Amino acid sequence: MKMPQQFFINIGQKVFYFLYFVGGMVNLASQTIYLTFMPPYKKDRIMEQAKKAGFDSLPIVSLVSLFIGFIFALQTAYFMQRMGSEIYIASLVALALVRELGPVITALVVAGRVGAAITAELGSMQVTEQIDALETLATNPIKYLVVPRFVALSLMLPLLTLYADIIGIFGSYLICVYKLGISSGMYIHVTFDALLYKDLFTGLLKTVFFGMIIAFVSCFEGFNVEGGAEGVGQATTRSVVTSFILIIMCDCFFTAIFYFLFP
Amino acid sequence: MIFGKTKLELKVGVFVFFGLIILSIFVLSVGKVKTWTSGYRVSCVFNFVNGIKFGAPVRFAGVDVGEVKHIEFFRPEGEQKEKVRITCFVKNSTKIPADSAVWVNTLGLLGEKYIEIMPGKDYSNILLAGQSLQGSDPLAMQEIGEMAKKIATDLDDTLVKIKKGEGTVGKLLYDESLYDNLNAFIEDLKKNPWKLFYKSSEKK
């Protein structure tokens, strides 16, 4: 008897939470962007977050993109050898990495590593009333906590992506030169011959927005933690999942825009 | 940190520095015709350009020397038909004789379109910036197809005629009277070889 009723109530609640999330994100984003440009500017906190987001993420991003380079070279080699055009592996890898794989993989790794850490940190600060304490010390938590993370993530992600691109290309270079017998100079030439400025530009521009998404989602989830340690855990999961979904959606959106704007 | 500095700034500095180095490697290596290379513009006039695009390469004697910068319609004075003017940017070191031939070529059968310039012989008269070349029109795929069809039809007709024994070749192949005549002639010659040396009295 009650089943259909409960079903609609559930849907209604989901819609309600979704709208709450959208509104909260917009609110957080607008306040953060406003406060980013308001003095005082505290460079120390930005540096600290930049180290956490950039320098500390470098090993894992390098490792992942190196293996992506290996895998991509081998997978394309499977087909390209049938066609007898192994040299185009270099162009394919370069384009795929610079336009798509580099930015997305970096963003996903950073969302999993840095985004989760931010949510857990802010979440436990919320649970232990540290956020309230900040406010009573006349410090805006958004200015103090979100702005440095926002600035650091949106500046560091493009740089990390550059590392990921070059290391991925290097991985594929190793496979092509030492396993498939393509000459080293030829590989490098074909790689950079295939790339255009717009490939690099669109790839890097996307990551600025990915960085913003990670910062906003993880801070938002962190601020909205309820219910102690368990709540922190749930919020961290939600933060990573939401970041992943939004990054992929945003990527699709940008790919479409760039496809039509810069054909 | 307020009480004592850490190595934070050093780490961020190293990270950003190498990131910027990678960026400059990409920026310097990517891009084929460097935008800061000096060069000049020449234009080529075509009736039909077969879908050439902005940025398509320009090859002079088979070497990449520039790219297409601008494509526009214009109507030469005293003519009814619109023509296409393609402005090409070429490097300064390229010297194009004014009698060079220009056409739109294709890499492979369906590949990328590019502007092919075949150098002429008149190196005393070199093209200056802003001057133009008259392009020969590329053949559209459709035209090539039609031409091939026409050739095939003609060939077909000829073959049919040959088969029927019509025309010189047809008669040569299918009319046996020539063969018979030749045979009779040779047999006659075998019997009377003196006929080769016989001079008709009439000619005397």
Add this chain to the structure above:
Amino acid sequence: MMIDIQGVSKSFGTHKVLNEASLKIERGTTCVIIGRSGCGKSVLLKHIVGILHPDQGKVFVDGKEVSCLNEAGMNALRMKIGMVFQGGALFDSLTVGENVGFGLIEHRKIGQRELLERVEESLCMVGLCGIANLMPSELSGGMKKRVSLARALCIKPELILYDEPTTGVDPITAASINELIKSLHDKLQVTSIVVTHDMVSAYTVADRIAMLYQGKIIADGSPQEIQSSTHPVVHQFINGLAQGPITETLDHDSRIKQ
């Protein structure tokens, strides 16, 4: 600093935590707000510093309505208020010294030497000299509370809010914290509001005691008046009885839910 809470109501979701609570606190007094755990005492405190805004009613601090202040006014007000949180709420990424000096570092242009002096002075006031370079994770619960108090003191506030300062610490530490609250009040003439359900602490430090029950201030008076109160709820609470109107209402509520 004078505080005037006029008919404040606040709900979280469907749960009404404060229901037209009214309370007036004079300058220089120590007021203890008692009540059961989770009855909204901390919520009331957070209204005074403007972390929470009332759904209805008004909160005046020093004659200014808190929820109507702009950002600069709010910051100016908060720089005169020190708050001691229940669990200490120390920033665990900063050292003890940075925690204590936080308000000064963020808001006052102050020299490094003077800053260190102020930090050390505040720490010594709570009896914790020379721990400025430890991290909060290295401290015990009682020490955290005292560091939190030092942090509140460091900005030289005119009003100090204590959220359950003696909960979860051993009786000796609790007694020393009570002494601290009293001596601060006597020495610095600050206005204090203490939220607690520890009656020993309440009798020790209070000039006045107010009881919060079901979102309302149901009793308000000197410790003697409260002690001799005939109000059944107050009577049950201060004497810690298992039987009485508070528990009966709860039983009644749970019966309705079933």
